[in-house]
Amino acid sequence: MFNLPLGTFIAFFPWPILFIGSAIVLYFIFKRQDEREEENNSKEETS
Amino acid sequence: MKTDVIVFVVYLVVLMIIGIWFTRKASKSSEHYLLGNRSIGPAVTAMTMQSSSMSGYMFMGGPALAFQHGWYALWYAIGDAGGAIVNLSVLGKRMRRLSEKLGALSPIEYLEKRYESPMVRVVGSIISIIFILAYVFAQFIAAGKALTQLTGFPYELAVVIGVSVITIYTVAGGYLAVVYTDFIQGIIMVLGVTGIAVLALNHIGLSELNASLAALDPTYLSIWGKDLAYYGQWGVIIGAILIYLIGYMGLPHVVVRHMSMKSTKTVKGAILWAATWNQLFIFIPYILGLIGIVLLPNLADPEMVIPQLTYQFFPGFLSALLLSAIMAAIMSTSDSLLMQAGTILSRDVYQRFINPNASEKKAILISRLCILAGGLIGIVIAIYEPPTVAALVIFSFGVLGNSFLVPYVASVYSKKANHIGTLCAMIGGAATNILWTLLNLESLTAVHPFLAGLIVSFIGMVIGSRFGKGPSDKIKQLIEEAKGKKALPAKIEKNIAHELSPEANNISEILADPSWSR
Numbered sequence: 001m002f003n004l005p006l007g008t009f010i011a012f013f014p015w016p017i018l019f020i021g022s023a024i025v026l027y028f029i030f031k032r033q034d035e036r037e038e039e040n041n042s043k044e045e046t047s
Numbered sequence: 048m049k050t051d052v053i054v055f056v057v058y059l060v061v062l063m064i065i066g067i068w069f070t071r072k073a074s075k076s077s078e079h080y081l082l083g084n085r086s087i088g089p090a091v092t093a094m095t096m097q098s099s100s101m102s103g104y105m106f107m108g109g110p111a112l113a114f115q116h117g118w119y120a121l122w123y124a125i126g127d128a129g130g131a132i133v134n135l136s137v138l139g140k141r142m143r144r145l146s147e148k149l150g151a152l153s154p155i156e157y158l159e160k161r162y163e164s165p166m167v168r169v170v171g172s173i174i175s176i177i178f179i180l181a182y183v184f185a186q187f188i189a190a191g192k193a194l195t196q197l198t199g200f201p202y203e204l205a206v207v208i209g210v211s212v213i214t215i216y217t218v219a220g221g222y223l224a225v226v227y228t229d230f231i232q233g234i235i236m237v238l239g240v241t242g243i244a245v246l247a248l249n250h251i252g253l254s255e256l257n258a259s260l261a262a263l264d265p266t267y268l269s270i271w272g273k274d275l276a277y278y279g280q281w282g283v284i285i286g287a288i289l290i291y292l293i294g295y296m297g298l299p300h301v302v303v304r305h306m307s308m309k310s311t312k313t314v315k316g317a318i319l320w321a322a323t324w325n326q327l328f329i330f331i332p333y334i335l336g337l338i339g340i341v342l343l344p345n346l347a348d349p350e351m352v353i354p355q356l357t358y359q360f361f362p363g364f365l366s367a368l369l370l371s372a373i374m375a376a377i378m379s380t381s382d383s384l385l386m387q388a389g390t391i392l393s394r395d396v397y398q399r400f401i402n403p404n405a406s407e408k409k410a411i412l413i414s415r416l417c418i419l420a421g422g423l424i425g426i427v428i429a430i431y432e433p434p435t436v437a438a439l440v441i442f443s444f445g446v447l448g449n450s451f452l453v454p455y456v457a458s459v460y461s462k463k464a465n466h467i468g469t470l471c472a473m474i475g476g477a478a479t480n481i482l483w484t485l486l487n488l489e490s491l492t493a494v495h496p497f498l499a500g501l502i503v504s505f506i507g508m509v510i511g512s513r514f515g516k517g518p519s520d521k522i523k524q525l526i527e528e529a530k531g532k533k534a535l536p537a538k539i540e541k542n543i544a545h546e547l548s549p550e551a552n553n554i555s556e557i558l559a560d561p562s563w564s565r
Contacts, residue, residue: 003257004118004268011270012121016326019129023322026136030315037311037531 066216089316113336239372286495449500476504
């Protein structure tokens with residue numbers, strides 16, 4: 001691919017996709033954490 | 048006057064206006080001046096973190112590395128591209144919470160309060176001041192070199208212009224001026240490199256580039272470097288990746304961005320912004336370095352590959368954009384470093400050890416004077432002795448990373464890590480990196496100085512923490528709180544409520560029974 005040896009292509013090209021993918025996953029994990037934390041806080045306030 | 052110089056002058060004026068705009072707000076209190084009153088949102092946090100992290104190295108050192116070693120240089124880019132994601136997800140929320148609970152305004156003050164030892168602050172201040180200043184002086188040299196090359200100004204005049212602007216807006220507007228100018232600079236940097244990349248890759252496509260490189264020397268395409276110089280040296284390659292993948296967690300001027308976030312909710316948005324910006328920006332300068340091998344075979348100074356490429360092949364508006372982008376990278380790092388050096392000198396040295404009773408007004412004045420002094424000394428040093436930018440940046444970066452990475456991570460994850468461990472980690476990590484670099488042990492051992500320093504720092508923390516007093520109960524409690532409240536999954540909570548409801552009903556009936564109350 002792109003006239004590169006296979007080893008070089010595999011070593012360097014997947015990373016941007018992996019990083020963007022992991023950023024999206026982390027976004028949703030943290031979003032869920034934030035929502036739970038907020039729920040918890042509001043429960044504590046009402047009790 | 049040439050178009051590029053006019054565009055650049057307008058850009059400098061805009062930066063100064065931002066600095067002056069924030070002057071009044073910054074002067075309200077030390078927390079406003081040093082941390083922007085912990086009010087920074089996700090987009091600005093991400094952009095300031097990344098533009099501060101990406102220095103003049105990205106336009107000079109990185110492309111020069113690719114120009115000299117071929118595709119091997121991309122190992123550094125990989126670590127860099129993932130650095131922000133690791134940094135924000137590992138430290139972001141916990142450090143934001145703990146720093147506020149400890150009432151720390153500087154990253155070194157944070158270490159003293161977390162590890163309950165003034166000695167940690169003394170050692171931390173000494174290491175950070177020396178290497179932050181070395182780092183910032185490298186940026187000033189880069190600013191001078193870039194301006195000289197691009198405008199034709201004499202080197203000395205270029206250094207004075209570049210450094211003066213940085214110093215003026217940082218002194219005036221403090222942390223807020225730094226982060227908002229960084230935001231603008233981050234946008235200019237990404238526009239600059241993507242613009243040049245589109246034109247350069249139009250000129251010579253990626254496949255054609257690799258074919259030309261292979262014709263010149265097939266080892267340019269190897270993951271082991273030109274002439275297979277690093278063949279089988281995984282210790283060097285892992286170090287090259289790790290230095291930027293995790294190294295940012297040890298840089299005081301970067302971790303302070305966690306402390307200044309508006310809330311822990313800022314982290315999730317900042318991760319998305321930073322990850323996207325990184326993938327758009329980081330790989331391109333290295334690719335341009337590779338293009339330079341083919342298009343500029345007789346280039347004398349490899350650090351000038353991007354400016355030379357742009358001015359020779361794409362003159363006009365793009366060269367103006369490039370000048371601004373290079374200066375944006377240099378200035379966004381310099382202002383953060385200068386700000387941090389000033390913060391450490393005023394908050395961790397003056398207010399902590401010289402005049403603990405200084406008023407808010409006096410503390411802010413001292414911070415401003417320290418930043419000004421840093422700028423002035425920087426001008427003199429940059430004019431006096433300009434070494435290569437890349438070597439100085441990698442060295443300072445490595446030493447800072449090796450000193451502080453383990454202490455910062457352990458501060459929020461370990462209840463056993465104590466001040467002895469931290470001192471061992473800081474001193475051991477810094478000393479190892481310095482010796483490894485000065486004695487050139489990398490070529491002897493095939494282990495990167497950063498990897499060696501990291502291992503020693505980690506061992507120092509583990510062994511050192513077995514000696515001396517452990518963290519107090521209060522600190523242990525704060526670390527627990529910094530983890531955040533762990534809510535049970537909704538399903539389990541529902542089941543608990545369901546199982547407890549008969550019992551709760553019985554208790555309610557007993558309490559309602561008048562005979563029981565008598």
